[in-house]
Amino acid sequence: MAEAAYTRLERATAALQAPFALVDLDALRANAEDLERRAGGKPIRLASKSLRCRALQQQVLTRGGFQGTLAFTLPEALWLASHGTDDILVAYPTADAPALCTLAERSQSAVERITVMVDSAEQLESLQGAIGTSGAAAVRVCIDVDSGWRTLGGRVRVGVKRSPTHSPEQAAELARAIVARERLALVGVMMYEAQIAGLGNRPPGRPLRARAIGLVQALSARELAGRRAAVVQAVAQVLQRAGRPPLELVNGGGTGSLERTSAEAAVTEVTAGSGLYGPALFDAYSAFRPRPAALFALPVVRRPGRGVVTALGGGYLASGPADAARLPQPYLPSGLRLDGQEGAGEVQTPLIGHAADELAIGDRVYLRHAKAGELCERFSSLHLLEGEEIVDEVPTYRGDGGCFL
Secondary structure, eight states, X not given: OHHHHHXXXXXXXXXXXXXXXXXXXXXXXXXXHHHHHHHTTOOEEEEGGGTOOHHHHHHHHTSTTEEEEEESSHHHHHHHHHTTOOSEEEOSOOOOHHHHHHHHHSOHHHHHTEEEEEOSHHHXXXXXXXXXXXXXXXXXXXXXXXXXXXXXXXXXXXXOSOOSOOSHHHHHHHHHHHHTSTTEEEEEEEEOOHHHHTSOSOOTTOHHHHHHHHHHXXXXXXXXXXXXXXXXXXXXXXXXXXXXXXXXXXXXXXXGGHHHXXXXXXXXXXXEOHHHHOOGGGGGOSSOOOOOOEEEEEEEEEEXXXXXXXXXXXXXXXXXXXXXXGSOEEEESSSOEEOTTTOSOSSEEEEESGGGGGOOTTOEEEEEOSSSGGGGGSOSEEEEEETTEEEEEEEOTTTTTOOOO
């Protein structure tokens, strides 16, 4: 199986000079279908930072199960909107005053398709200052509520350090502050459970840690389901009393938690993106296994000795904790591993294993990035593989002139 997969890649990319990045469209479509199945009929908002390629984002958004985009930053959202992308939710609060001014100056239709994120009254002040107090259209706003699990009276917190708004009462207070401002329209609530969606529950070789993670995730999910419903109800009541339109969206989840999150009645949509590329970090999840769709190829340029070859470049480390899980993983040919002393380097990546002796200078090795869209910051284009041939080459954000963190 692995030999056939390697032969397929080599035959299809024979005319390409490594290093290069490719996306297997057959695998990506299979992953999209599985994400739709796991979402249980709830629409999936596409996380743009997980693809970082407009051509692929547009292709995914033509599918019936996907609806809307979750952008990384406001400048990215404005850029995507200028290229025709509609219904964009900006995932993170912004302090970018020029971008906010641009948003406020846009036409009615442009403003309507971008929603900005806030999680505190302090952000409302900077937002109001940037957009002013008069204008043709209200700026759409979504409240980001902390989804972390707090136990032992709040002394122990599980989850990432995101929003300071945690309780239904705090969400309602922020909602009241939003509706008190004429130029702001509160349209949504987002609660992203990173400790469930973004943490694999099957870390390799660590069974005790796996059991602990599974228990914490189950307890956290149970607490979150009740609190999320209460948050949505509290915010909805504020809107009703103020005579404002009801919430349009309640966004939650990620690739790692689609089944759990979509089952909650309070949630109207879920988010996913990384699962389309199937990066290496998802090997640590037990509930699903996406097909590896995004790969990069490196050329073999040295043979230091028996059982080892050295590839050119390859130091494409993922963000997050500085651990081995953030390193790229050799994929094909099978039987290769990174050198524990050197890892993946800026100028070279030694690869060790029995398969090394079968590789000659100029041969290619294929690796998987630990995360999804970050790979696109290293390449200006993606070669699209379909069946047995490369059918297109499309620009990444980087190749398209976009750089948004």
